[in-house]
Amino acid sequence: MSVWRNLGERTEYENPWVTVNMADVELPDGRHLDHTVIRVRPVAVAAVVNERNEVLLLWRHRFITGAWGWELPSGGCDGEDPAVAAARECEEETGWRPGPMRLLLALHPMPGISTSHHRVYWSSTATYMGDPKDAHESARREWVPLHRVPDLIGQGEVRSSSAVASLLMLHHLRSGPK
Structure with a gap:
């Protein structure tokens, strides 16, 4: 099964409604990439x-x-x-x-x-x-x-x-x- 793994995040911007993080993502083949993650309330x-x-x-x-x-x-x-x-x-x-x-x-x-x-x-x-x-x-x-x-x-x-x-x-x- 090919799964992307989130190895950690750092916050780039945050306010009461949204947090924008940059995630260190490991791809199934071992490569890494930075991936934006937008976290918002339900x-x-x-x-x-x-x-x-x-x-x-x-x-x-x-x-x-x-x-x-x-x-x-x-x-x-x-x-x-x-x-x-x-x-x-x-x-x-x-x-x-x-x-x-x-x-x-x-x-x-x-x-x-x-x-x-x-x-x-x-x-x-x-x-x-x-x-x-x-x-x-x-x-x-x-x-x-x-x-x-x-x-x-x-x-x-x-x-x-x-x-x-x-x-x-x-x-x-x-x-x-x-």
């Missing part, structure tokens, strides 16, 4: 689908990529139960409080360079609580028909890998047998 993601088979999405601009796109509410969960964090983020960012949260999937969006771990929870109910606390997080919040998800992804309107994977999984689960 992320909790919320997906809510209502009785009309619509999913609650945020339309937001990401300055890093310079692009607009649909996203699911999400945020860090430092020590907090991820299901609780996902529900909290959903309410803060959309104004909707989800019902019971169930694990939909867990993924590492960039396993070749980052420890980023996303846990996605979903609910089939939500109660509107009022304007979102974090309205600055998005330009708008909409209930988007789940059947539109493949087209939105195909048109590049969903850019986050966590959102793409989650929305396709929900689309599959809620579409039923053909």
Whole structure:
């Protein structure tokens, strides 16, 4: 079995949200290389689908990529139960409080360079609580028909890998047998 071995890391940069390390990696053939490792806190993601088979999405601009796109509410969960964090983020960012949260999937969006771990929870109910606390997080919040998800992804309107994977999984689960 060919395994890369991390023989140690040195920190190049650190703040409360991210640590960038340089790892001394030994390849299976004995060679060594420096490899960047980005360590970040875990992320909790919320997906809510209502009785009309619509999913609650945020339309937001990401300055890093310079692009607009649909996203699911999400945020860090430092020590907090991820299901609780996902529900909290959903309410803060959309104004909707989800019902019971169930694990939909867990993924590492960039396993070749980052420890980023996303846990996605979903609910089939939500109660509107009022304007979102974090309205600055998005330009708008909409209930988007789940059947539109493949087209939105195909048109590049969903850019986050966590959102793409989650929305396709929900689309599959809620579409039923053909």
